[in-house]
Amino acid sequence: MDREFQSFHITASSDPVAGRILRERLTERGLAEEQSGLKIELAVKPELAAESFALHCEPERAHASVAGGDLLGLLYGVGKFLRSQRWRAGGFGCSALKLAEKPERRLRQVYCAGHFHNFWQVAPEPVQRRCLEDLVLWGANSVHLLILPVIDFDDDWENPQLKAQMDKMAALVRSFAAIGLKISTDVYVNQSFRNTPKELYARPNTDPRRGNNGRNVCISKPEGHEYVMRNFRNYLERVRDLPIHFWRFWPYDEGGCTCEACSPWGSNGFLRTAEEMAREIRAVRPDARFIVSTWTFDRQEWEGLAARMRENPWIDYVVADGHGDFPRWPLEHELPGGVPLITFPEISMWGLGPWGGFGATVLPRHFTGLWNQVKGKAQGCMLYSEGIYEDLNKVIELQFYWNDRPAEATLREYADYELYGADPEEFLALCRLLELDHVNDPDAAPAGLAQKALALAKKLDAALPEAGRRSWRWRLIYLRAVLDVERLVGRTVQSETAVAALRELIALYGLPKYSEELGPMHRAIRPPLYE
Ligand SMILES: [Zn+2]
Incomplete structure (x- = not known):
């Protein structure tokens, strides 16, 4: 009763x-x-x-x-x-x-990728803290923060903007460590500042999945190695007193060098530089835990990594995942020394751009399929987040790793708590429709589906109490339904309705007024309205 x-x-x-x-x-x-x-x-x-x-x-x-x-x-x-x-x-x-x-998997991490002037870079710290606290209530136990987004800065450690960014991230690190979250951050192996001298550049990646964004340095050139290590030491000096638990090394996108001396990058240039850096971190932080990513590794790199792990067991966690299906190697082999396997579910960029450009992203069916591939092996996840628009994907994943909770059960609970007043079954139906319309190309969208989703969103909107109707969570979902009709049926996002919706999204994300100075990658995270 x-x-x-x-x-x-x-x-x-x-x-x-x-x-x-x-x-x-x-x-x-x-x-x-x-x-x-x-x-x-x-x-x-x-x-x-x-x-x-x-x-x-x-x-x-x-x-x-x-x-x-x-x-x-x-x-x-x-x-x-x-x-x-x-x-x-x-x-x-x-x-x-x-x-x-009690949780079934040991690492449930949200990765706040603060760069490109996105929400995690520009929103005020109390707003970000509130969002993360809400995710802790859903089971997160760790947060990964980009303390220094080198891609956005020149090699000038005295630059006030760089200092301000690092100070803001340090404040977040401290406040999240204080509530018990384990803090994780990046160690840049060869990704470097915007003004890196051209003669130090790496030979570009040839596999397009590995990306050629930013500035990568060839660490087999003696001056390149020296430059990278100097910047690494400067960085370490500035963060060594922060309560950082996990130090993560990432191979590609950004990163990589295809020169003969660095190849194959993942098990050669990358791994030996990461080992060298890890030794220096361990010397000043004996409690450090090391995470090594295998993003876009091929079979040769996986085998090279495993051989090296047997010789020198310094790695605490290995991250694996792919743009589509999960890579085969870690599913078919055990990692040496029983090192835990961590996934990197692609919750924010998959299948629709700009990322968050049309409001909420929710992919229960897609992520259930991926979860079924890895749940026999994975002991944790890192959820790569570009903002708040993938809130639903985050809670679905956190609950998978909490106790294998089905996505639909999580969405019903989300509706009952965050959107009380809405019928959870109707909310679930709306999520399913939005997933089917998760396409860039209007010709790939099933006919009549966007209109059906919008009609359902309007019905739910009318049932919500005032506070729920105005909440950012609901507005992101509602605006997605509005914009799907504009972009997939009307085939434009320049109509009056679309422009109003895009403007509201930009305000909800806290993005600055548009200017070229925000850099080319800003367009990847901005709702497509450049005013
Ligand atoms: Zn090289």
């Missing part, structure tokens, strides 16, 4: 952060904080397993308790508590519930 509550009071004996996060979400939903309301007891109980939680709701005695094995476990329990209630305007119906959960 449900019991209605319009007020609450929190007792948080061991942790102020979880109390603050829960209080903020309850009060913004119109609940009052009063002694007579539902008493919610929050506690860290070390006898519970790390990252696990126990949740107990007893509405008949106006009492609920959330216990976590540690700070993160408590936050996961708070998230589940919030999503277990039946929300109405100004209150919720609470049912008796007893639940204990």
Whole structure:
């Protein structure tokens, strides 16, 4: 039986952060904080397993308790508590519930790719922090931050803009470490600054999947090696005191050199430079953990990496994934030393551009297929995010890695919590339609589907309470339905309706006024309106 509550009071004996996060979400939903309301007891109980939680709701005695094995476990329990209630305007119906959960996979990381003047680069820190806290409530335990987007800067460590960017990222690193997240960042092997001397350039990649963006240095040229190591040491000096847990090395896109001395890059030039850098990091940070990516590796590179891992076991995690299907090698072989395999699900750029240019991206069927390929092997994920438009994909993936939760169950829970008032089955139907319309080419879109999605979006819009209707999560979904009709049926995004929708998206992402100075890659993340 449900019991209605319009007020609450929190007792948080061991942790102020979880109390603050829960209080903020309850009060913004119109609940009052009063002694007579539902008493919610929050506690860290070390006898519970790390990252696990126990949740107990007893509405008949106006009492609920959330216990976590540690700070993160408590936050996961708070998230589940919030999503277990039946929300109405100004209150919720609470049912008796007893639940204990713990995550099945060890790394559930969100990678905030802050570059190209996208949301993760330009949005104010409190806005970004709030978005990430919400993802922690869905099960994230780590965040990857691009502390220094070299692709956007010249080699000038005194440049005030570069310093300001690094200071902002350092503040985020500290605030997320403080809530228990493990922080991860990049170590650039041969990706370099915009004004890198031309004589140091790498020989370009020949495989287009490996990209030739940015400036890559040939580390087999002695001056190239010296230049890369000098910049690496400058960088390390500036970040060595930050609470960074994972240091990640990435081979291609950006990166790579096809000269004879560096080839094959993944198991030769890349790996030996990464080893050299890892030794220097370990000397100043004995607690460092190293992640090595194998993005676009071929068979020869995989075999070279495995042989090297047997000789020198310095790698803690290996990342693998592909633009389409998952690479075969790691599915067919064990990594030496039992090193865990981490996936890199392509949640933000796959199949539709500009990325987030038309609002929300939601691909439950696509990601379920990929999850089924890897779930017998993968022990974690890194979710590459270019902004907030792939919020639905993020929670689907986080819940896969939490306890193999089906995508549709997650979407229903998302609707019940974030979009209460909307019928979860209708929301699910809308998500399925948006996935079928996830194409760039109007001729590839099934006839009549975009209009059907928009009609359903309008029905859901009318059912939402005012706050839900105006929330960024819902506006991104609604605007996607609007823009799909404009671009796929009307075949233009220059109509009055489309321009208004694009303008709203740009404001929701917090993007600056357009100018050429934002660089050519800015267009890849900007809704297509250049004003
Ligand atoms: Zn080279």
